[in-house]
Amino acid sequence: MVEDTRRSTGSVRWMSSVEHRAFSDELVAFIRAEVAIGDYPLEADTDLVLTGLVDSLGIVLVVEWIESRLGVMIDPGDIVIEHFDTVASMVAYLRGRGDTPLD
Amino acid sequence: MTEIKTLNELLDTAITVAGAETEAITDGRSRLTWGEYRDLAGRIATALLHSGVKQGDRVGVHLHKSVHSFASVHGVVRAGAVMVPLDALAPPAATNAVLRDAGASAVVTGASADAISAITAATSVTGVVTPHVDTAPIAGLMTIGADSVAGFEPAAPVAVAPDDLAYLMYTSGSTGKPKGMAHTHRSGITYARLAAETYDIDSSDRLANIAPLHFDQSTFELYAAPLVGASVLVVSDGVLRFPASLAALIADERITVWYSVPYVLDQMVGRGAIEDHDLGSLRWILYGGEPFPPAALARAMRAIPSARVSNVYGPAEVNQCAIYNLDAPPTDDAPIPIGRAWAGSSLRLVDETGGTVAPGEPGELLVSSDTMMRGYWNRPDLDAQAIVEEDGERWYRTGDLIAVRSDGNLVFLGRIDNQVKVRGHRVEIEAVEAALLDIDGIDAAAVLVERPPSGDDHLVAVVSPASAIANGRDTDLIRHLAATLPRYAVPSRVVGLDDLPRTGTGKVDRRSVGDAIGVGDGRGHPEVDR
Numbered sequence: 130m131v132e133d134t135r136r137s138t139g140s141v142r143w144m145s146s147v148e149h150r151a152f153s154d155e156l157v158a159f160i161r162a163e164v165a166i167g168d169y170p171l172e173a174d175t176d177l178v179l180t181g182l183v184d185s186l187g188i189v190l191v192v193e194w195i196e197s198r199l200g201v202m203i204d205p206g207d208i209v210i211e212h213f214d215t216v217a218s219m220v221a222y223l224r225g226r227g228d229t230p231l232d
Numbered sequence: 233m234t235e236i237k238t239l240n241e242l243l244d245t246a247i248t249v250a251g252a253e254t255e256a257i258t259d260g261r262s263r264l265t266w267g268e269y270r271d272l273a274g275r276i277a278t279a280l281l282h283s284g285v286k287q288g289d290r291v292g293v294h295l296h297k298s299v300h301s302f303a304s305v306h307g308v309v310r311a312g313a314v315m316v317p318l319d320a321l322a323p324p325a326a327t328n329a330v331l332r333d334a335g336a337s338a339v340v341t342g343a344s345a346d347a348i349s350a351i352t353a354a355t356s357v358t359g360v361v362t363p364h365v366d367t368a369p370i371a372g373l374m375t376i377g378a379d380s381v382a383g384f385e386p387a388a389p390v391a392v393a394p395d396d397l398a399y400l401m402y403t404s405g406s407t408g409k410p411k412g413m414a415h416t417h418r419s420g421i422t423y424a425r426l427a428a429e430t431y432d433i434d435s436s437d438r439l440a441n442i443a444p445l446h447f448d449q450s451t452f453e454l455y456a457a458p459l460v461g462a463s464v465l466v467v468s469d470g471v472l473r474f475p476a477s478l479a480a481l482i483a484d485e486r487i488t489v490w491y492s493v494p495y496v497l498d499q500m501v502g503r504g505a506i507e508d509h510d511l512g513s514l515r516w517i518l519y520g521g522e523p524f525p526p527a528a529l530a531r532a533m534r535a536i537p538s539a540r541v542s543n544v545y546g547p548a549e550v551n552q553c554a555i556y557n558l559d560a561p562p563t564d565d566a567p568i569p570i571g572r573a574w575a576g577s578s579l580r581l582v583d584e585t586g587g588t589v590a591p592g593e594p595g596e597l598l599v600s601s602d603t604m605m606r607g608y609w610n611r612p613d614l615d616a617q618a619i620v621e622e623d624g625e626r627w628y629r630t631g632d633l634i635a636v637r638s639d640g641n642l643v644f645l646g647r648i649d650n651q652v653k654v655r656g657h658r659v660e661i662e663a664v665e666a667a668l669l670d671i672d673g674i675d676a677a678a679v680l681v682e683r684p685p686s687g688d689d690h691l692v693a694v695v696s697p698a699s700a701i702a703n704g705r706d707t708d709l710i711r712h713l714a715a716t717l718p719r720y721a722v723p724s725r726v727v728g729l730d731d732l733p734r735t736g737t738g739k740v741d742r743r744s745v746g747d748a749i750g751v752g753d754g755r756g757h758p759e760v761d762r
Binding site: 166179186189204207209214 | 503
């Protein structure tokens with residue numbers, strides 16, 4: 130799964146916004162199914178902390194999922210609120226790294 | 233130290249001690265001087281009085297952690313009312329149950345109109361103050377929003393007596409019915425004074441508020457800080473989820489005193505990239521709520537060598553009653569003692585019959601102290617179980633099994649009932665099991681605590697029959713529980729077993745259930761061994 134994604138990066142650069150959208154949707158679906166607490170509606174720009182959807186264990190699960198899904202390592206110093214308060218922030222952070230299939 | 237006797241004078245005291253223009257409080261976004269902090273609290277008090285709040289009324293504070301949540305606590309107390317801290321992240325049904333039990337007449341909040349309607353439904357609440365947001369009218373409620381609050385004159389403290397109630401601190405009872413500890417101004421101010429003296433805190437100190445308002449550790453930053461004019465950093469719920477954000481904030485704000493459950497400190501040390509941040513301003517690390525695994529504490533102390541560490545022991549019913557200080561990291565796996573009686577507390581150990589145990593024998597710890605609550609709110613039945621009077625003294629039965637080590641220090645062995653701690657939060661096992669048994673299709677249930685080496689303690693539910701969680705129904709079940717229980721009481725996973733082991737009397741045998749799935753029963757702590 131991870132290797133497939135990587136192999137595709139070069140050829141799909143022109144459709145990257147579609148790819149971001151797909152990854153964003155996938156991440157929202159993962160959080161909804163495996164992490165979210167309570168039934169607050171979850172969208173890419175929903176604040177995960179103030180809505181109570183994700184607690185500190187949830188953040189760990191999200192980071193682990195992203196690492197294995199994209200085959201990247203996330204430095205503990207990068208796991209800060211600015212990068213992880215919403216799914217949109219996560220996508221922006223991952224894109225900004227320049228070393229993921231999302232860049 | 234000033235000899236004030238009630239909590240409603242604290243912010244005026246701070247101005248006398250530290251000066252009105254000195255920084256008092258920040259949440260990383262807003263920064264207030266003591267003068268501004270007092271005036272904001274005073275305007276919130278004025279709003280509450282306008283909404284009809286009378287002396288002794290209960291008023292809920294339902295806000296995310298911020299300078300506004302702290303000012304609201306002081307605003308309620310300043311209005312002569314009894315402050316009821318609420319968990320802003322709790323399900324509305326849980327908050328509603330607390331407001332109903334407290335018989336609250338008003339609530340200070342920042343929630344949406346829908347959420348306000350949900351938490352106040354079928355309660356005695358008639359007034360709503362939203363100090364930092366404007367609010368739309370809500371049927372049946374008098375709402376006072378930020379624009380009105382900003383225009384009010386700050387109220388002076390409404391006179392109260394030291395033995396009047398100051399705040400109710402709620403936990404979930406064993407039947408799931410909320411149970412409120414009723415603290416007086418005397419118990420609150422006595423605790424604040426002892427805490428400030430014990431840790432030698434003055435106006436040059438900066439305290440980090442980690443705990444939420446409904447968790448009793450926050451009394452330290454709420455009340456001890458203004459007594460001596462020490463400033464406070466209120467760490468938001470958001471930053472707390474991110475150890476690296478937390479470490480950066482503690483370093484940037486030059487925090488000198490930290491107080492939290494072990495889990496939060498351990499996460500910051502382990503995952504906070506702390507080598508990138510200078511934490512050398514920390515001179516005290518206080519922890520409490522549950523035991524700190526010695527290896528994890530040693531790692532934290534090596535990472536932050538500037539700080540002395542204090543193990544703070546005391547159920548919220550008595551604020552604090554024992555203390556054990558460490559100047560060097562523990563060198564072996566022996567449990568960290570809870571130490572000796574704190575100034576102003578008397579401690580003794582009793583057996584099942586209430587008689588004092590023989591020297592060296594473990595027993596239940598009883599506490600007598602001026603920092604003790606008056607009793608549980610409207611629950612004489614619980615008072616009768618938990619408070620014993622002897623020789624003219626009131627003693628609180630902690631329910632903790634304690635032994636005296638040969639050097640005289642006390643050691644926590646476990647609980648004598650089925651209360652467990654999950655990341656510092658009290659959970660009554662029966663309440664979670666009762667919530668499971670309320671769900672259609674579940675015939676029997678046991679709840680256990682899993683304590684992995686990572687420190688990510690969590691609950692595990694075991695239900696029968698196994699078919700009750702087939703086809704992904706375990707996720708539905710967890711969601712169902714999340715709608716009624718506080719989040720720390722919601723099991724992280726569910727296991728199905730067709731037959732739960734039972735004791736001779738027919739009760740579900742949690743220990744055997746735990747053996748069947750490889751999880752402890754969570755009452756003791758794995759590193760605690762006599």
